[in-house]
Amino acid sequence: MDQIHRIRNLRKFEGKSLRKIAEITGCDFATVKKYLEKDNFNLEIRPKQQRAGKLSPYKDIVIKWLQDDLNAPHKQRHTAKRVYDRLKELYPGFDASDRSVRDFVAKLKTELKIDNEGSLPLEHPPGEAQVDFGEARFIENGATYDGYYLNISYPHSNAGYTQLFKSQNQECLLEGLKAIFEHVGGVPTAIWFDNMSTAVKKIKEHGERDLTKGFLRFMMHYGFRSNFCNPNAGNEKGSVESKVGYHRRNLFVPIPDFKDLREYNKELLHRLDQDMKRQHYRGFGLIKELFEEDKKEFFKLPEASFDVYLHEFVKADNYGKIKFQTKVYSTSPSMAGKQVMIKAGAYDLEILDNNAVMIVKHKRLYGAENESMIWIPYLELMAKRPTALKYTGLFNQLPTTLKAFLDSCDYECKRQTLKIFVRMTLDSNMDSAVEAFEEGIKCGVWDADSIWATYCRLTSGNQPQVDISLPSTVPKLNEYSLDISSYDDLITSGGLVS
Structure with missing residues (x-):
């Protein structure tokens, strides 16, 4: 997957020819051409687990030791040899080589010195965006949730959109971005994120990141470049940090109360379209007009829409129920004791059989909700x-x-x-x-x-009145007209009848 990402970046962002990419990556020409022509990165099979190196389980420990050294006298800090010896002493199963430890410590020490030199000012040309989550309480169909809202900000124009969710898991992150991309009609050229676990598996040497498979697949599908802030450096995405507060104050006060979250999120997008009809905070003009400059730089949407879901296999119990992330969902009594496939999105959870035929569709459970039962x-x-x-x-x-x-x-x-x-x-x-x-x-x-x-x-509701047709066997009666003139005569004559 990383190789595919590299091939596409070399072509899209560096303008390399197909033959040059084949030379750089070591792939043959046909393979490079196949990956560049691929435009649909929807998940078709469960991703394979990558095997970690021998040093991987101990990297966080070494990082902690070296960070603690920053407060220790220079002569009492860890050398690479001391790091290797301590790992051997503390962890009997440790079998990484002395050379791999030396290389890692040398790179990490260099990285820590760079990090201490300060932050670089960041410029954001038209077409770039920043993303972050905020926390907000809301009420859906009478039930109260302590949820999250995904925010995307476009620093050039100060435009922004948000989507409300019951979690900040990967499905909510990607579903929110997808909804905003499709509403706006384009994809930012680059997006800045913090190191959220839904996108970043691990921060490596020199600031490189191991990305989660689902996020990497989404990123390749839409073609944007991702940038990640340094840890604890929220100032590097100050635009979206401000937008988180703006959205909370202007959209989520008082606490939103609605019937359906999916429909409410559609309404939020249209409300924020109207919000752009105001002046940019620096007086550069209307946000709506500046956002048009952003949109001119956006990438086009891919022809295939990305299907956001988490894919997992589980076994149903004797009642045909399954457990997913501590929540219980019904399937069918015919699936009792059998393996089923879960397709979990941000809003819904589908359960399919081994032939990928849907058995039942639930509203996905969050918070205090524990069980969803579809009785049919x-x-x-x-x-x-x-x-x-x-x-x-x-x-x-x-x-x-x-x-x-x-x-x-x-x-x-x-x-x-x-x-x-x-x-x-x-x-x-x-x-x-x-x-x-x-x-x-x-x-x-x-x-x-x-x-x-x-x-x-x-x-x-009220049923309409209908005419009743009578059969021909019912005799027809002559219409009778009431004549009350004789009663009038009786009254006017004072009761005397002639």
Whole structure:
């Protein structure tokens, strides 16, 4: 993957010819041409794990020793030989060579001296961007979340966008960037990040980074260059640091309260379009006009949209449920004890079988939410075996109203009730189906047809009046007109009838 990234950078950012790239990288011409023509980096298979070098598990320890040395007298600091000896003493399984330790210590000491010399001023030409997360509380459909908002700032114009999420995991990072790219209609030439774990696996010598596979794949798909700040150097991306505060004060006060997060995020993008109709803080003109200069430098969007998800295999338990990142999700009773595939995005989580056919789709759980249960596959099976219903572990997990109703039913009633319940849930949702049962019981009806009629009444609103056509066998009556003139005569004559 790193080699592909290097090949594409040599072509896109350094303008090297295909033959020159083949010479530099050691790849043959056909391989270079294939990687440059590739324009879709969606994940098709689980990424392979890279094997770490012998020194990798001990690098953080050595870094800590050398950083502590900065406060020690010069003659009491670690030499490469002392580092090697201490590692051998403290860790019996340590078997890296003396030469590899010497090389690492020499490079690290040089790096630490460079870091202590201070920061370089950074210039951001049109087309570049900065990214960071902020924290914000919000309420979705009555539930409160302590979430995060992804911010992207364009320093040249001071334009900015944000997307609200329930986590700051890699799926949220990439989904937010993708939504903003697609809304704006282009991709920044370079983006500055801090060393977030969703993008950076490890900081190496001389400031180089090992990037996570998902982030690297996303970066190659959209073609931007990534730059990472020095640790604890927030000033290097001061534009987005300011934008984090601006978005919080102007968008998330008071606490946002909405029905659906995905729809709210679309609304945020349009609100921030309108926010650009104001002066740049340095008086250079309207932000909207300056942002057009940014957009002229943007890369075009790739033809294929990037599919953001985390891919993982798990085994379902005896009830067909699976556990993913401490949360429990239902699949289907037919998948009990079988391996399934998880496709987890920022908003949703799909569960697929081994043929990549979707079994069920859940809203992804975050925070205090622990379990998501989609009943349809289970209720369909129960409808086929109503006599065994009460003896299944799932019966006790059914809504109380439905359990009480089923307890009073005979075999045929149970079968019809479960079929009607599945039909109602598919038509709207489980809450509406339960409400129909509660209303039906309140009205004194206990058969499936009456419950269905109650459901239709509750979900359809007021029904229109219709004309009733009578059959031809019904005799036609002559129209009768009421004449009250005789009563008028009686009143005017004072009660005397002639």
